Amino acid sequence: MSQLAVNLPGLQLKNPIMPASGCFGFGREYSQFYDLSTLGSIMIKATTVEPRFGNPTPRVAETTAGMLNAIGLQNPGLKKVINEELAWLDQFDVPIIANVAGSLEEDYIEVAREISKVSNVHALELNISCPNVKTGGIAFGTIPEVAKELTKKVKEVSSVPVYVKLSPNVSNIVEMAKAVEAGGADGLTMINTLIGMRLDLKTGKPVLANNTGGLSGPAIKPVAIRMIYEVSQHVNIPIIGMGGVQSAEDVIEFFYAGASAVAVGTANFVDPLVCPKIIEELPALLDELGFDHISECTGRSWKKNEKLAYHRA
Amino acid sequence: MIRNEECIVLSNQEIAHNIFELTLKGELVQQMNEPGQFVHLKVSGSVDPLLRRPISIAKIDQENNMFTMIFRAEGNGTKLLAQKKVGDVVDVLGPLGNGFPVEEAKAGSTALLVGGGIGVPPLYELSLRLKERNVNVIHVLGFATKDAVFYEEKFSELGETYVVTVDGSHGEKGFVTDVISAQNLSFDTLYTCGPTPMLRALEATYPEKNVYLSLEERMGCGIGACFACVCRTQDDPTGYTYKKVCTDGPVFKGGEVLI
Numbered sequence: 138m139s140q141l142a143v144n145l146p147g148l149q150l151k152n153p154i155m156p157a158s159g160c161f162g163f164g165r166e167y168s169q170f171y172d173l174s175t176l177g178s179i180m181i182k183a184t185t186v187e188p189r190f191g192n193p194t195p196r197v198a199e200t201t202a203g204m205l206n207a208i209g210l211q212n213p214g215l216k217k218v219i220n221e222e223l224a225w226l227d228q229f230d231v232p233i234i235a236n237v238a239g240s241l242e243e244d245y246i247e248v249a250r251e252i253s254k255v256s257n258v259h260a261l262e263l264n265i266s267c268p269n270v271k272t273g274g275i276a277f278g279t280i281p282e283v284a285k286e287l288t289k290k291v292k293e294v295s296s297v298p299v300y301v302k303l304s305p306n307v308s309n310i311v312e313m314a315k316a317v318e319a320g321g322a323d324g325l326t327m328i329n330t331l332i333g334m335r336l337d338l339k340t341g342k343p344v345l346a347n348n349t350g351g352l353s354g355p356a357i358k359p360v361a362i363r364m365i366y367e368v369s370q371h372v373n374i375p376i377i378g379m380g381g382v383q384s385a386e387d388v389i390e391f392f393y394a395g396a397s398a399v400a401v402g403t404a405n406f407v408d409p410l411v412c413p414k415i416i417e418e419l420p421a422l423l424d425e426l427g428f429d430h431i432s433e434c435t436g437r438s439w440k441k442n443e444k445l446a447y448h449r450a
Numbered sequence: 451m452i453r454n455e456e457c458i459v460l461s462n463q464e465i466a467h468n469i470f471e472l473t474l475k476g477e478l479v480q481q482m483n484e485p486g487q488f489v490h491l492k493v494s495g496s497v498d499p500l501l502r503r504p505i506s507i508a509k510i511d512q513e514n515n516m517f518t519m520i521f522r523a524e525g526n527g528t529k530l531l532a533q534k535k536v537g538d539v540v541d542v543l544g545p546l547g548n549g550f551p552v553e554e555a556k557a558g559s560t561a562l563l564v565g566g567g568i569g570v571p572p573l574y575e576l577s578l579r580l581k582e583r584n585v586n587v588i589h590v591l592g593f594a595t596k597d598a599v600f601y602e603e604k605f606s607e608l609g610e611t612y613v614v615t616v617d618g619s620h621g622e623k624g625f626v627t628d629v630i631s632a633q634n635l636s637f638d639t640l641y642t643c644g645p646t647p648m649l650r651a652l653e654a655t656y657p658e659k660n661v662y663l664s665l666e667e668r669m670g671c672g673i674g675a676c677f678a679c680v681c682r683t684q685d686d687p688t689g690y691t692y693k694k695v696c697t698d699g700p701v702f703k704g705g706e707v708l709i
Contacts, residue, residue: 159676161675162676166671197669202497204670208677208678
């Protein structure tokens with residue numbers, strides 16, 4: 138068996154690497170650069186019932202070792218995503234994780250019910266943590282009881298396992314994780330972006346038209362590692378980790394923290410080939426570190442009584 | 451086809467105040483077929499600055515696999531780019547976007563090329579291509595001040611050229627639109643690149659003409675995936691219709707997008 142193959146609820150992945158939602162569109166652009174079947178999975182761009190135009194521009198601003206974005210969940214709506222984007226993605230041998238978003242509870246339920254019926258959608262990622270939309274999104278992601286109820290209702294209608302995407306913009310992320318686990322979540326994805334701002338030196342005003350945006354990129358990696366480290370010790374469902382991943386070494390660090398798979402976000406914008414590069418580099422890195430299989434790395438940071446890999450005979 | 455290649459710096463020099471002319475060598479020049487396209491440059495191997503920088507292409511030399519860009523060293527990315535030395539490598543993704551349609555100007559007709567500031571560079575390759583097609587070219591180039599002026603002679607070699615500065619320190623005083631009306635310039639096709647207010651003014655002044663505008667917007671990926679650089683269309687100004695500046699543009703026909 139491959140060193141990289143992992144099994145998660147609904148997802149039999151040839152490797153644990155996937156582009157993160159919102160950083161890969163629906164894959165079309167990246168298919169110019171490589172065969173998308175190389176990927177473990179693809180987390181497609183957030184889908185809402187109706188089409189959304191999103192926020193005014195500027196929608197992105199660079200920061201030190203990171204970027205702020207406030208796209209505003211622009212997407213062509215549920216029908217087009219199913220009939221055009223998912224249908225197009227069906228040519229590739231890759232399971233899709235569909236990111237489900239909305240403003241009202243009913244919106245999430247409708248998208249989840251319909252999109253989970255599509256044959257190449259193997260799991261849902263419940264987006265209760267988008268910081269860039271005025272209603273919904275983040276509101277569901279910051280109050281544990283509300284998140285739990287939404288998870289429960291989405292679980293009832295979904296034909297595939299449901300992963301809940303957690304926001305780092307909360308005072309107690311463990312509490313949020315436990316709440317959605319109690320609501321029936323099959324897994325967690327974390328972290329979404331951190332809310333940030335950048336001001337223009339000449340005007341003194343925010344650079345982003347939306348004023349605030351979500352911070353991503355290498356700058357947030359330590360926050361992601363800390364949160365996965367904390368959450369993974371308190372839940373019994375797997376975590377797909379994300380937040381500033383750029384290299385095979387970063388992937389291993391996320392596994393050590395407690396992740397069972399890893400998503401790559403902002404790095405796709407810098408290097409369109411970053412995902413296949415990481416997939417190619419991982420086996421040699423695992424060999425170097427003395428692991429037979431990548432899953433041996435999960436939770437190494439906190440698991441007790443485990444000999445270090447390189448101490449094995 | 452889009453390529454990603456480490457290109458080699460052949461020259462990099464300051465040709466006006468904070469304005470640099472950078473020439474790179476690489477195989478991807480063979481893919482550059484339209485004036486007005488751009489490349490996305492990684493200016494440093496580190497995570498700061500993190501993102502690539504979109505820079506327009508000013509001159510294409512396919513015979514020698516060379517291309518030239520002209521940029522203003524303003525932010526931390528372009529300042530690093532300005533420090534590149536001959537022999538250094540630059541990670542280039544490109545060519546990207548759709549350029550100016552040269553075939554829209556018929557042989558024997560007149561094309562007016564209007565550039566503002568750092569929007570002037572892509573008009574140079576455009577002018578060369580139009581000349582090749584026996585199109586009569588007129589250039590109106592606007593700059594802030596005298597020390598920001600570049601390529602005046604190069605454009606003059608190709609056709610009638612008017613330079614205008616906001617403060618009047620060189621050429622005419624005022625805006626490009628002032629010169630076009632004062633000189634009573636007549637033309638069949640208008641190609642323009644520069645600050646948004648300038649593009650807006652030109653589009654509004656010549657609704658009956660064949661106008662092509664090159665837009666600028668903050669970009670993330672440059673390949674259409676991140677939805678950072680979208681704009682609305684004029685026929686659906688409040689709906690869901692959109693165009694991406696990076697892949698649908700950066701050149702649009704007048705009347706197509708809301709600027």
